Amino acid sequence: MAGGPVLRMRGVFKSYRNRPVLRGMSLDLHAGQLVGIVGENGAGKSTLLRILAGDLTADSGVVERSGRLGCCPQETVLHQAFTVEQHLQFFQAAYGISRLSRAYELLEELNFSGYRYERVETLSGGTRQKLNLVLALMHDPQVLLLDEPYQGFDWETYLRFWDLAAALRDRGCAVLVVSHLAYDVSRLDILYRLDGGVLREAERTDTIAVAS
Template identity: 85%
Template sequence: MSLDLHAGRLVGIVGENGAGKSTLLRILAGDLAADSGVVEQTGLLGCCPQETVLHQAFTVEQHLRFFQAAYGISSLTRAFELLEQLRFSDYRHQRVETLSGGTRQKLNLTLALMHDPKVLLLDEPYQGFDWDTYLRFWDLAGALRERGCAVLVVSHLAYDASRLDALYRLHAGVLLETDQAGPEAVAV
């Protein structure tokens, strides 16, 4: 497969369960070696895996501080902006074990974005979101595109294909660009 993800582009990949979407993201993120080929990446990378990278006993803010140290960033200003934008700043002092799946996913997304990456890889990023948060997600994705971030959204379906600059279908390890015919859902 060949995929160019340029700055200021919002790209989607859809595929059925087992098609290799998560494996592809792990290869792109550098977590898994490819059998062959080359992945070239420029710019700071952010990755939001399908499975959250959260510790049950930590609070939301403890996660932010842990990732602040890991990223080497001096301020949590961007993280707090994201908490507000995703409307879960009231949960800052709650432990992850008490959060709903959708709120955990909001934290997972915040951790992927708080260091202001130039390339963002998202695996089923809106899983568990209510409708309002789902819409805020797309507003956030559009704002990232406007800021010049390259955003890749991987999912088993794309309800809002019209929001994407390009949509690909992954089937049996083959990546094909699809026609974006409008706002209807693309399912595989």
């Protein structure tokens, strides 16, 4: 069962050039909960995640966070000339963690260990997304925000991703998955639709797709 809220958003508004994107949005993420948000491209999903992560300031409203935060943006924040191992070392220093044991565990779980000494410029889009996910998780966050996390994954990696998400939930992490397409929604505890700048709980069906 999910624990108390580790991320709370209340009454958040955000506009760009007088165009409202988020209209008084509220959301609770609880420890040990796997939540999905689905919405069409341009609906404000990335804006919402950036505000939740603290990378973007809302026009009004409140966001409260507790515990370590991990964020996996849709656009990978990777350097083309560096290897996977170098990225792990750089983020190890940034997070201030003493060992890379958790990162190596994640490489194994995503069937990615053989790429440790490959440069990013040689990796496929799906493989880069694996690295992006590892970097967001290697410091063992209590809250994980994922923007289109399985984009470019093959079927095996897609299934590994959901196994990992379930394992994180079981460890007490609050996991938020944001996408324009939601498969296997039965894996989620709650699914919301972002439409017109407002979050509404979506009906539980096997697949929810929206126009991109």
